[in-house]
Amino acid sequence: MIVLGLVALPAATRAQEPPATVTVTAKKEAVVKKLDKTVYDASNMPRAANGTAQDVLQSTPGLSVTVDGQISVKGNGQVTVLVDGKPTAMLSGDGRAVALQTMSGADIASIEVITNPSAAYANGGAILNIVLKRNRKPGAHRQVQASAADQGLWNVSTSGDVTRKAMSVHGSLALRHDGTFKVRRSAVGWHNRLDGQTGQTLQASEVFVRRIVQSAVLGVDYTLSDTDSLSLSTRYNRRRSRPLFDVLNEERTGAAQSIFHRISLGPNEQSDGSASLSYSRQDSGAALKATLQRSDTHGLIDKSYRDVFVQPVRATAYSHGATRSARHLSEASIDWSRPSEHGQWGLGVDIQRQGDDIDNYQGAVDPATGAETPAADTTNGYAVSTTLSAVYLTDQIKRGQWEVLLGARAERMALRVSPAQGSVQNSAQTSHWQAFNPSLNLKYAVSDSTGLTLGYRRSLQRPDSRDLNPFSTYVDVQNISRGNPRLKPQLLTSWEAGADAALEHLSGSVGAFYRASSDTVTDARSFADQVLVTSKQNGGRARSAGVTGAVNWKRDAKLQVGLDGGAYRVMLQTPDLPGLVRQDRISTYINVTATYNAGPDEVSLDAHGQSAGITPLGRYGATSSVNLSWKHRLTKTLSMTVNASDIFDGSKRTYQTESSTFRQSGFDHFVARRLYVGLVQKTE
Secondary structure, three states, X not given: OOOOOOOOOOHHHHOOOOOOOOOOOOOOOOEEEOOOOEEEEOOOOHHHHHOEHHHHHHOOOOEEEOOOOOEEEOOEOOEEEEEOOEXXXXXXXXXXXXXXXXXXXXXXXXXXXXXXXXXXXXOOOXXXXXXXXXXXXXXXXXXXXXXXXXXXXXXXXXXXXXXXXXXXXXXXXXXXXXXXXXXXXXXXXXXXXXXXXXXXXXXXXXXXXXXXXXEEEEEEEEEOOOOEEEEEEEEEEEEEEOOOEEEEEEEEEOOEEEEEEEEEOXXXXXXXXXXXXXXXXXXXXXXXXXXXXXXXXXXXXXXXXXXXXXEOOOOOEEEEEEEEEEEEEEEEEEEEEEEOOOEEEEEEEEEEEEEEEEEEEEEEEOOOOOOEEEXXXXXXXXXXXXXXXXXXXXXXXXXXXXXXXEEEEEEEEEEEEEXXXXXXXXXXXXXXXXXXXXXXXXEEEOOOOEEEEXXXXXXXXXXXXXXXXXXXXXXXXXXXXXXXXXXXXXXXXXXXXXXXXXXXXXXXXXXXXXXXXXXXXXXXXXXXXXXXXXXXXXXXXXXXXXXXXXXXXXXXXXXXXXXXXXXXXXXXXXXXXXEEEEEEEEEEEXXXXXXXXXOOEXXXXXXXXXXXXXXXXXXXXXXXXXXXXXXXXXXXXXXXXEEEEOOOOOOOEEEEXXXXXXXXXXXXXXXXXXXXXXXXXXXX
16 A cells, blocks of 8 residues: 555645654544545444445445446546555556455545546546555554355455554455346347448346455555655455356347357456555655555456357357456656745656556357367457656645645656557557646635635546557457547546535535536447447547535534535537537436444444436436445444445446447346445454
8 A cells, every 4th residue: 555645645735744653643524625625534434344445435425436336526427546645557447346346445544535636636537535544553453354245245354553663564464255246138229321231139147246355465664764754565456256147149130030148157357466665754844755656457357158049049159268458557756845935835746657468369169179260350469558747836825814726737648559569450559648737726714614615627638548459359249349549638627616614513515517528538339240349539528517515414423414416417529420419418416424323333324316317329327325334332342333235226227329320228237235244353
């Protein structure tokens, strides 16, 4: 894990944080509002004891998190997830959802929600920073945790720390048997405008994906002097599963019809590792922080299958296939801040290099001899290398009732897409972009309990590496995917204004926002030999505007109730063959939380609702989730927690897509209804 308050945090705020050796004994506030972010304490959240990082995020106000891992912040789907202020390979790209679903919630200290990031951040979309627990109290401490649920799922973990004089060592080990029951149905109708042919495909499947997750963490903090400290942290995770997919396919093309089962067994595997070394110096209000970090993730998705035909009856067909991927993310950063006459200013340098290597293989297998014939169109390999170099300046100004954080970030991005060694299908392509992106965070204190805020940010968002694939990749029997190595970054712009007030037992806030993106990446669909090919293209535009509100009532130390929600209008322009398709819809979300403490017992409820909305050339249905937790303190050091998740099974999500050549409707039901019972034993 990574030391808190590193370069990714705004310079004007970071320099005010205490050195690593300071011990803080005061009770944490449940919610802390800062100039550029809101911090939610998750260290004692009952749902976190048995749950995952996704459960913790779902219970955080202002967020909408679906069961399949899609995250939005106040309606904004452009979300970056950091760990201790830094990006990691496992939480970037399409593997983020599984990583959050298998990361222990008990390791999380707090969640920082940053809706309008300052120039110190590389991404201008919304940011969620997961801050991990880090105990630096003198002495030795240990914690053992175990829990079990229905469907034969369980997890066990142990963590501990030792602090002696200048050195603090902490670590953890965990083993988790996780799983998700998935029910899917999809109906596709297509029309090839080139030859006039039409067809329909119906897919249906049910599968319980069981994962085995192993993780280990080790960190060392060393105080060199009263002003200097070093920190080293490492983390390793491994996930593997062997799901049995039995997908029923019904295909019709003209007068021809075929019905068959496509059966696959995996295995699917992924491993993640990260290491970070940081140096910190704080003296007379000035702060210098330098960090080196490396994170890697390796994955294997086995796409082998056998087709068992029902109509017409014919011999079973076999195919061997797999996608192997590796992502390497390296970062070097330096941040320096110092007090000034009017506040505090900071300067930072951030260099990131990300490399992605992906190999796809698909081949027909002769059942008699076992000989394989590789498929030329879906057997390929490619690499994507992205280098981001940035210099940023922040200046925090405090005058009377005004507080302003100004920022400017100069970036240069180099992106290279190249085929695997020995391939002659495509040549390497390199693109460069430069940008100067300003940011503004402003607060006016009307009184000690009332304030007004304003935020602005402009930034570039680079395309995902998988969207840059110059080759074709087998997805399923309905379609293949093909990337676009010529994709450009999206340009994001956002404004946000708000007001907050607090009384003796009641606090609340209201806000309004406007967000826009240009060169938005959208799907482009075509046909090749009657097979649907889904690619990517720039050219879309997106705008959204809305209002949000939150209220929190704390009657006394026993009862606390929170409510937040929002309504926003989304306007999308998506290119299609006849021209731009324009869509417009109002969506809403609502979150309700309640906590009641009575002696050794704590009961908490969190409920969430997300209305229907639109996607490029499509729309999706509403979802909901109601979760209940009970924590009972058996002794001073032993507690029991019971979690009931998604009590009313509201996670089923319908979707529909319509274009000039393609129509799809269906649903994904990731069944999240589950009952966990767990024990936590602490010793000091």
